[in-house]
Amino acid sequence: MGDILSQNEIDELLRALNTGEIDVQQMQTTTAEKKIKSHDFRRPSKFAKDHLKTLHIIHENYSRLVTNFLSGYLRTLVQVDVISVEPLSYYEFNNSISNPVILSVVDFTPLTGSVIFEIAPNISFALIDRILGGKGSSMERVRGFTEIELAIIERIIIQMLNLMREPWENVIAIRPRLEKIETNAQFAQIISPNEIVALVTLSARVGEVEGMINICIPHMVVEPIVSKLSTKFWFSTTEKEFASDVKENIENKIEQTVVPVRALLGKTVITVAEFLELQQGDVLPLDTSINGNLEVHVGEILKFYANPGVKRNKVSIKITDVLKREDE
Structure with missing residues (x-):
């Protein structure tokens, strides 16, 4: 794209054409000429x-x-x-x-x-x-x-x-x-x-x-x-x-993140007076059936259902169901 002419330059060009100072045929011939770039075959440019x-x-x-x-x-x-x-x-x-x-x-x-x-x-x-x-x-x-x-x-x-x-x-x-x-x-x-x-x-x-x-x-x-x-x-x-490094860093940080996992045996409601009178050996009835599933929370989110049990003389739970995002 050529240089943009100012209004004064345009007026001067029109004046020169009208007075015959510039030949239109000569301008067309000059414009039609191709620019030639020299090339040295002894030293070809190998680097673009x-x-x-x-x-x-x-x-x-x-x-x-x-x-x-x-x-x-x-x-x-x-x-x-x-x-x-x-x-x-x-x-x-x-x-x-x-x-x-x-x-x-x-x-x-x-x-x-x-x-x-x-x-x-x-x-x-x-x-x-x-x-x-x-x-x-x-x-x-x-x-x-x-x-x-x-x-x-x-x-x-x-x-x-x-x-x-x-x-x-x-x-x-x-x-x-x-x-x-x-x-x-x-x-x-x-x-x-x-x-x-x-x-x-x-x-x-x-x-x-x-x-x-x-x-x-x-x-x-x-x-x-x-x-x-x-x-x-x-x-x-x-x-x-x-992108690969970012994904890998996120995965590593997620794998190393520590979150609390809690299994709830059940719930009940008692008064403050009853709570103060609790002694060792007292039994509290819970709202969970003996054959019912326990709720397992990851942080504050309900994520799993499980059954209580014992493994190697330790109290444990067995995951029976996983809640999907839409279920939550």
Whole structure:
């Protein structure tokens, strides 16, 4: 739908048509032209917009989990947000990385293949500094990582990868496992350079330090479940699981609810004077026949009829009838 013209623009257009400044035939020819969108057959787009939108939703949930985890783990202000999810070739992603960097190769079991979990150097140094008792500041000069620093950052990455399970569970139950950490992008060639990947870019803020966290997901890894990467499937699955969880919680609470159950042997009416004179051994005549049914109340509701008796030397009752809702 085109833009809505104001009254002044309409008047100006009519004036131009009347004076011949605009050719009607030219306008019709221009309108009839089809808009052409270029397509690069060397780089076909394998991720649809719906797939990227679902990945965005998944990693929005993931960013919230990471924010809560790092804030509690580091005892400082941490904020992680999703900036974008876009398709590009692995060559473009790999070529944009400057060394040194933290590149984690992650096995995405049960899916075949690996993904890349990249943390910018300034964020990595801020995490290490905070864990070692510092204020969470980054390095003023660019340098490589020591073995001790890599061991520290590895522990954090493993815990951050474990947080991926929950956001992905509506699509597939993944078990991400850290395979190795590379500090040089040239040694992280996990797929062909021309392979299409979905690059999830997260902005991270640790104290006063800001940087990026990138998650590179090759299309070949998620290809078996690409049909599930749709918002329609996502929300339908979420609603079903939510309804199932609600039903299960209600059933569990009902099963654990304690209610009083009383069996009434019978009823009678006496005066207060007779009640005060009652002694042990006195007999009260009840309005229930010796062969009649006893009323069994659940709470204040009459629910069953029963016969009195003895079982294993204990006074008991045997349910003989159940009252339905309409009978009540």
